[in-house]
Structure formats: C-alpha cells, structure tokens
Amino acid sequence: MSLTAFLHSRHGRGFASRARIEAHHAAAFRRFRAQVMPRSPFYRGMADLPLEALPRMDKARLMAHFSAINTCGIDRDRAMQIAIRAEASRDFRPLIGDVSVGLSTGTSGQRGLFLATPRERRLWAAIMLGRYWPELWRRQRVAFFMRADNALYRSLSNALVRFAFFDLLSPFEAHLPRLAELNPSVLIAPARILALLAERQAAGGLALAPRRVISVAETLSPEDAALIERAFGIRVDQVYQATEGVLAMTCRLGHLHLNERWLRIDRDVIDRATGAFCPIVHDFTRESLPILNYRLDDVLIPDPEPCPCGCASQRIARIEGREDDMxxxxxxxxxxxxxxxxxxxxxxxxxxxxxxxxxxxxxxxxxxxxxxxxxxxxxxxxxxxxxxxxxxxxxxxxxxxxxxxxxxxxxxxxxxxxxxxxxxxx
Ligand SMILES: [Zn+2]
CATH class of the missing domain: 3.30.300 (GMP Synthetase; Chain A, domain 3)
Structure with missing residues (x-):
C-alpha cells in the first residue's frame, strides 16, 4: 500500500471524475467495514450503517470513547500518561507495542491523543515523499519544525534523508545556527514559523536555499505566502493536516485539493453564499483509531473551478480559519x-x-x-x-x-x- 501511495502521490494524475472518486470511496469503505470496524468495540455493531448515520464525532467525543474506539486495545489513560511523559521529557520514542502515541493540543486547546501503527506511518511518509520530494536521486536534508516529535515523523528518516527535528517549544533564536548549518533542501514548518524565517532571510540573517517549502498545520494567509515566496524565491506548498489526517494538499500547480484518495469529506455548509463549510471526515486509511463522521471546526471555502492539473478532487480556494473566528x-x-x-x-x-x-x-x-x-x-x-x-x-x-x-x-x-x-x- 505504501508503494502504491508513493506512486499515486508522485506520478498519479489524480481522479479523472467525481464518479471515479465515488467508486473509489465505495470500495475503500466496503473493505474498511469488513476488516477494520469489527476490530473496534465501539464500531463493531455499526458496520452496516451508512457513514452519515454513525455517531457524529468531534475531538471531545473521540477522546471520551477512545478506549472503545481504537482497534489496538489501548486504554486512554495509559496512552495519555505515556504521551504526557514524552512531552515533558522531550523523548518521543515510547511506543505501546509498535503503535506510536502522540498528543495534540489543537487550536481549540483541548488535548487529543492520536495513534499511528507502522503501516499508517509508512503511508503518511509515502504520501509526503511522493508528493514533495525534490529529486529522488539526491540525498535530502529536511528541516521539520513541529510542536512535538513523534515516531510518525521519524518514519521519514532513511538512507535518502537527513532529517532534523526543530522543537517549537525551544526559543526560535536557538534554532538558527543549526538550521543554517543543515541548509535544508526541504523546509517544513507551520506558516507562522516560515514567515519568521522568511523575515530573517529577507533581512540577510539567513541564507537558506530550500528546493521545497511546505507550510503545515495552520492556515497560510496570502500575506505570509507572498512573504515566504519572496524570501526563498520558490512557491510555498501547503499541507493542511490535522490530528485527524492529511485533509488537503497543493497539487503540482500549487492549488489545494481535498485528499479524496484517502478520505471521504462531506460538507456541513455554514454559509450558502460562499459555500463555506466545516469538513466532516471519514478516513479509511486509519485503522488504529478510526475517524468516522468526524466534524472539524475549521472552515473551508470551496473553489468550483476545475483544476488545470486534471485532478477531479475538490479544489479548496482557501482554509478560512476556525469556525469561531468567522x-x-x-x-x-x-x-x-x-x-x-x-x-x-x-x-x-x-x-x-x-x-x-x-x-x-x-x-x-x-x-x-x-x-x-x-x-x-x-x-x-x-x-x-x-x-x-x-x-x-x-x-x-x-x-x-x-x-x-x-x-x-x-x-x-x-x-x-x-x-x-x-x-x-x-
Ligand atoms: Zn490541481
């Protein structure tokens, strides 16, 4: 599955039509119902229900039922203990069996747990590498600014990659010498950090020459995108990623598409005039902690124009922000x-x-x-x-x-x- 994911992500032209996407989703969820839902005590008896009839989830409800929902038999309190200890010690190696545990604060401040099996970690890496690797034959130096390290992101490290983690909890200034020495070919960071680095680069305090700049994990405003592109002289790609998965990413023409190869995303439309909606996510790649009928409180604005890249996955004009910031x-x-x-x-x-x-x-x-x-x-x-x-x-x-x-x-x-x-x- 990882190799398929990699090839799709790298060379695939995407779905040719909406009908192809729907057929793909139908097949993927048939498999998910047969193979994954029976392993979740919470979902075991619901495998025949239509997706939209499953209990509506959000972060609070997912955490409340965590022990019953996950398919690994992992107890929430134990997982929380391990994740909190890892956060405090900044040692992110602990696993439960081969499952990695991570903690997210999310923008709403509530702490969420997430799990990743080796298979899920490989899949995530395959999608990211496939889509954003500059040149496969050259060893890449990746700088990754994250709030917390996790085995999920370590899965990127291999013979082709020198991978450096920059802890967002450390002071910003402390990162600069190491970043300059690494001189990353791929720079991955939240938009706000990319903007700070771009300001530093523009002022002559840094001389980085990345081949890829990828904004993750928070909304990239047009102002920051312009600043980053001016400073580094390349287009900034965007991966809209939450604990709930990789929801959207830019195509090779730089337009955001929903990640409909891995998720089905329904819309809770909050404004008819603009089509603004909160995504309702059904993820058929997540086997450790199923994400089904899960509503996010982010607001997305759809772009009705088909993308010249040829992929029929829904285009997103922009991620507008959190619902309570509208x-x-x-x-x-x-x-x-x-x-x-x-x-x-x-x-x-x-x-x-x-x-x-x-x-x-x-x-x-x-x-x-x-x-x-x-x-x-x-x-x-x-x-x-x-x-x-x-x-x-x-x-x-x-x-x-x-x-x-x-x-x-x-x-x-x-x-x-x-x-x-x-x-x-x-
Ligand atoms: Zn496109």
Missing amino acids: LWWTSATGPRLVTSEAIRTAIACLPQALRDYRVIQRGAVLHLWLDGAAWGTEAALRTGLAAMARRLGCTLPELAFHHGLPPETGAKRRRIRVEPETPVSR
Missing part, C-alpha cells in the same frame, strides 16, 4: 459571512500600504489595528468597508481604530479573528 455581520436575510478575502481586499485597496494589521471582532465592535498607517488611512478604510458591506447587503458594525498591533502570543497571531468582549487597551 466574522458574521447582520443583513436583512440573517447573518452573513464576511470572508477574510473580503477584508483583505478592502485593506489591499488602501491608497497606502500598511506594514501589518489585525481585524478583531469583539461583540458588536470591529477593532482595526493598523501598523504603519498614513494620514487618511482610517477614513479610506472606513469608506472601503462601508462599500463592501453595501455590496454584501449587510450592516457595517461599529469600527474602532488603533495604532500599531495589539500585544499577542504566537498562537494568537491570526490577522482576522473573533475575541470575547473585553475592554481593549490602546
């Missing part, structure tokens, strides 16, 4: 989703460019933090947003302008977000 403005027909794209367009149309900005909705007030604003910028932005609200048929909320950027921690560095109503300090 801006909803009032309109005559009910709440209307205001996309990050609409806000960015209003900001991009300003007569003078900003250094940076934050748009934070708190209750009924939209706070606009403008870094490097010139005289007249506020008035121009007010006019721009009012015009946008008119076009969308909704009411412009009250605006509050601020200079510079709000104090924030790394995890909160989302340019457009929603925060609880609290007094704002200037």
